[in-house]
Amino acid sequence: MELTDRPRRLRTDGVRSLVSETDVRAADLIAPVFVDATTDERVPIESMPGHERVPVSESAARVREIMETGVEAVMVFGIPESKDERGSQAWAEDGVVQRAVRRITNQTDAYVITDICLCEYTDHGHCGVLEDDARDDPRLTVDNDATLELLQQIAVSHADAGADMVAPSSMTDGMVGAIREALDGAGYENLPITAYAAKYESAFYGPFRDAADGAPAFGDRRHYQMDPANAREAMREVQLDVEQGADVLMVKPALPYLDIVSELRREFDHPIAAYNVSGEYAMLHAAADNGWLSLEEAASESLLSIKRAGADLILTYFAEDIAERL
Numbered sequence: 521m522e523l524t525d526r527p528r529r530l531r532t533d534g535v536r537s538l539v540s541e542t543d544v545r546a547a548d549l550i551a552p553v554f555v556d557a558t559t560d561e562r563v564p565i566e567s568m569p570g571h572e573r574v575p576v577s578e579s580a581a582r583v584r585e586i587m588e589t590g591v592e593a594v595m596v597f598g599i600p601e602s603k604d605e606r607g608s609q610a611w612a613e614d615g616v617v618q619r620a621v622r623r624i625t626n627q628t629d630a631y632v633i634t635d636i637c638l639c640e641y642t643d644h645g646h647c648g649v650l651e652d653d654a655r656d657d658p659r660l661t662v663d664n665d666a667t668l669e670l671l672q673q674i675a676v677s678h679a680d681a682g683a684d685m686v687a688p689s690s691m692t693d694g695m696v697g698a699i700r701e702a703l704d705g706a707g708y709e710n711l712p713i714t715a716y717a718a719k720y721e722s723a724f725y726g727p728f729r730d731a732a733d734g735a736p737a738f739g740d741r742r743h744y745q746m747d748p749a750n751a752r753e754a755m756r757e758v759q760l761d762v763e764q765g766a767d768v769l770m771v772k773p774a775l776p777y778l779d780i781v782s783e784l785r786r787e788f789d790h791p792i793a794a795y796n797v798s799g800e801y802a803m804l805h806a807a808a809d810n811g812w813l814s815l816e817e818a819a820s821e822s823l824l825s826i827k828r829a830g831a832d833l834i835l836t837y838f839a840e841d842i843a844e845r846l
C-alpha cells in the first residue's frame with residue numbers, strides 16, 4: 521500500500537504548534553464579576569466553585585485579582601440591596617453596579633462591561649416590566665415596549681458611572697436600537713454595545729440564577745429568550761441587532777450552540793462573542809470533583825473549541841484559571 525497523504529507527519533511535537541490553527545489568549549477573555557449590595561464580606565457561590573459575590577467595597581480588589589492573571593476585561597453583574605416591581609435599583613445612581621463601576625474604573629485599568637437586564641432587580645425575577653395579569657395568565661409575561669425605556673435608563677446610568685461597554689441581555693425586541701439612541705442622546709456616541717443577540721432559553725443558566733438571585737418567581741423566559749430548536753431564527757435576531765447598531769454579537773450559551781457561533785462567523789463581519797455560561801462551568805467542576813475528567817484539560821479544550829467555531833472573544837468563568845496557565 522502506498523500512502524502519500526499522512527496527516528500524522530504534522531503531529532509531532534516540534535511542528536504541532538507551527539501548524540496549529542487556533543489559540544486562546546488572555547486578551548480574548550472576559551471574566552464575570554458578581555457584586556452584592558446585601559453583604560459586607562465575600563460569599564462563595566456554591567454552584568460555581570472558585571467564584572464569589574463580593575461587596576461593593578471589594579469590587580476593585582476583585583478586579584485587580586483578575587487582572588493579575590492577564591485578563592483585562594470584566595463583565596459586572598449586580599445583586600441589589602432591594603428589589604421592586606419595576607426593578608428601579610437597576611438604574612439608580614447609587615445602585616450596586618453603578619457604585620461598583622465607579623470604584624473599578626477609578627482604581628483599575630480594567631475594561632469594564634456591564635450587563636443590562638432587569639431580572640436581578642425585579643421582585644418577580646422577569647427581565648422587564650410585567651404585563652397586566654401576567655401573574656395569572658401564562659400567555660403573558662414581559663411588556664416589551666414598556667421595558668425599552670427602562671433599559672435606556674439603565675444603559676445611561678452605567679455609562680455615567682464609567683462603564684466602557686454595555687451588554688443588553690434581556691432579549692427585548694428593539695433593545696439595541698433603543699439603547700443606542702439613549703447613549704447617543706447622552707453624549708456616549710463612542711460607547712460600544714455588545715448585544716446578547718442570540719440568547720437561548722437555556723437550562724444551563726441554573727447556577728447563575730443562584731449566584732445572582734435572578735430566577736423568575738413564576739413562569740419561565742420562553743416568551744422572550746430563544747427556542748433552543750431554532751437556528752435560522754438566530755440569524756434573523758442577529759440581523760435585527762446589527763441593523764440597530766450592535767458592535768459585537770454574542771451567542772449564549774456557548775458549547776451547545778457552536779453551530780450558531782460558526783454560522784454567525786460566516787454571515788457577519790462583526791466581532792463574535794460567546795458566553796460560556798454557568799452551567800457549562802459547573803458541569804466540568806462536578807465531573808472533575810468525581811475524578812471523571814481533568815478540569816484544566818476539559819476547560820482548555822472547551823475554550824479552544826469555542827474559538828475554533830469562530831468566536832473572537834469569550835465570556836467565561838474559567839477566564840482567570842485559563843489565563844494563568846497561558
Ligand code: PBG
Nearest residue numbers: 637639689724725728797798799
Ligand atoms: C440576565 C442574565 C442571565 C445570565 C446572564 N445574564 C440569566 C438568565 O437569562 O436567566 C446567565 C449567565 C450564566 O448562566 O452564566 N438575564
